[in-house]
Amino acid sequence: xxxxAFLFNGIGSKPEKLLVNLPPQLMEKYECYLDDAxxxxxxCKDIEKNSAYNxxxxxxxxxxxxxxxxxxxxxxQGIIPDIGAGYSSGIVSISACFGSVSxxxxxxxxxxxxxxxxxxxxxxxxxxxxxxIGMDYQDATExxxxxxxxxELIVGSGNSSFHVMxxxxxxxxxxxxxxxxxxGALKAFSFGTGVAYHHPVMEAYTKEYNDFCASIxxxxxxxxxxxxxxCRMITTGDEVMRENIINCYTPIRWDLTLKKxxxxxxxxxxxxxxxxxxxxxxxxxxxxxxxxxxxxV
Amino acid sequence: MRELTDQIRQEIKDMIFDYYAEECEVDRDEIxxxxxxxxxxxxxxxxxxxxxxxxxxxxDLDIKLQSIGKYMLKSPMDTMSNVVDMFxxxxxYGNDIVNQ
Numbered sequence: 001x002x003x004x005a006f007l008f009n010g011i012g013s014k015p016e017k018l019l020v021n022l023p024p025q026l027m028e029k030y031e032c033y034l035d036d037a038x039x040x041x042x043x044c045k046d047i048e049k050n051s052a053y054n055x056x057x058x059x060x061x062x063x064x065x066x067x068x069x070x071x072x073x074x075x076x077q078g079i080i081p082d083i084g085a086g087y088s089s090g091i092v093s094i095s096a097c098f099g100s101v102s103x104x105x106x107x108x109x110x111x112x113x114x115x116x117x118x119x120x121x122x123x124x125x126x127x128x129x130x131x132x133i134g135m136d137y138q139d140a141t142e143x144x145x146x147x148x149x150x151x152e153l154i155v156g157s158g159n160s161s162f163h164v165m166x167x168x169x170x171x172x173x174x175x176x177x178x179x180x181x182x183x184g185a186l187k188a189f190s191f192g193t194g195v196a197y198h199h200p201v202m203e204a205y206t207k208e209y210n211d212f213c214a215s216i217x218x219x220x221x222x223x224x225x226x227x228x229x230x231c232r233m234i235t236t237g238d239e240v241m242r243e244n245i246i247n248c249y250t251p252i253r254w255d256l257t258l259k260k261x262x263x264x265x266x267x268x269x270x271x272x273x274x275x276x277x278x279x280x281x282x283x284x285x286x287x288x289x290x291x292x293x294x295x296x297v
Numbered sequence: 298m299r300e301l302t303d304q305i306r307q308e309i310k311d312m313i314f315d316y317y318a319e320e321c322e323v324d325r326d327e328i329x330x331x332x333x334x335x336x337x338x339x340x341x342x343x344x345x346x347x348x349x350x351x352x353x354x355x356x357d358l359d360i361k362l363q364s365i366g367k368y369m370l371k372s373p374m375d376t377m378s379n380v381v382d383m384f385x386x387x388x389x390y391g392n393d394i395v396n397q
Contacts, residue, residue, distance in 0.1 A: 134342075163346075181366070184395075186366045187342035
């Protein structure tokens with residue numbers, strides 16, 4: 001019986017927004033993990049002083065460290081998950097927190113995004129991602145499909161009844177944002193990441209990343225997971241590895257993942273992000289379920 | 298079209314002001330009808346969505362967000378007065394707000 005699920009967020013939150021919510025006792029732990037990780041990875045704690053690619057992955061590593069601190073805090077409070085799910089790079093985070101890989105290896109996976117970005121640049125690929133607020137997966141797919149082909153852009157993630165992420169060619173993403181507002185979106189904005197995570201085009205540019213993900217033996221996770229791609233149950237190390245390998249180029253259905261968890265009996269969802277980011281774009285049945293954030297625990 | 302009484306209008310205004318005061322961590326008395334929810338309170342579109350959901354729950358409305366989005370293209374939400382007016386129209390017209 002599954003009652004309690006932990007939800008791990010992907011990249012996107014700025015460090016200052018993550019850290020402002022960490023209470024002093026967790027901040028101390030965060031600083032300790034940060035020192036160890038950044039020293040080992042050769043990253044500068046003053047993010048601005050890192051080179052372009054390093055600066056970006058440094059922010060993402062910070063996000064993982066925050067997840068780890070919050071995860072460990074929940075466990076210390078006696079809040080033990082029955083199951084977990086990772087959204088986008090949250091898969092890397094959950095892989096470490098649930099014990100399939102070490103935290104160091106998870107950081108190394110994040111660092112491998114540099115090779116993906118370099119590969120895209122070398123091939124002159126101009127990609128991007130964006131968010132549309134006010135449309136669900138079906139509405140966005142149907143509406144955008146009237147103007148854009150899947151090669152140009154797709155809904156890279158259906159997050160909830162009001163939130164989707166789009167992914168594809170940078171010029172088309174920009175065009176799609178204005179088109180979405182014309183179609184009744186409440187807000188639409190791009191990430192400006194230069195990558196199109198969760199679009200199949202990324203498979204050709206993530207070979208090094210994928211090879212790295214597959215370079216070690218993964219342990220079976222301490223708690224089961226559910227796939228954000230196809231709602232499959234994940235209980236073995238090999239399955240966790242597969243999730244990491246296909247992560248960059250496979251569309252997500254976060255909306256269906258949460259629905260599946262509800263069907264499995266989950267009523268308590270715990271947002272493992274430091275700033276409650278998962279709760280903001282996720283929705284569960286209000287009458288039966290609740291998503292708890294760090295400041296509510 | 299639903300009838301909008303003074304009482305309902307006040308109820309909607311109170312709900313909106315209470316929500317923003319709590320979410321934006323400001324004193325409710327600091328919020329006026331001239332307050333800009335984005336610039337003065339730091340609110341965002343996800344808060345706006347939650348407020349719409351709360352309103353839909355409270356008044357048993359079946360509302361499509363795109364209807365509201367299209368309405369907002371014509372009528373930007375620059376002040377709390379705009380926000381209260383829009384939510385009153387949501388109450389009155391539901392998805393037909395786009396034609397108001």
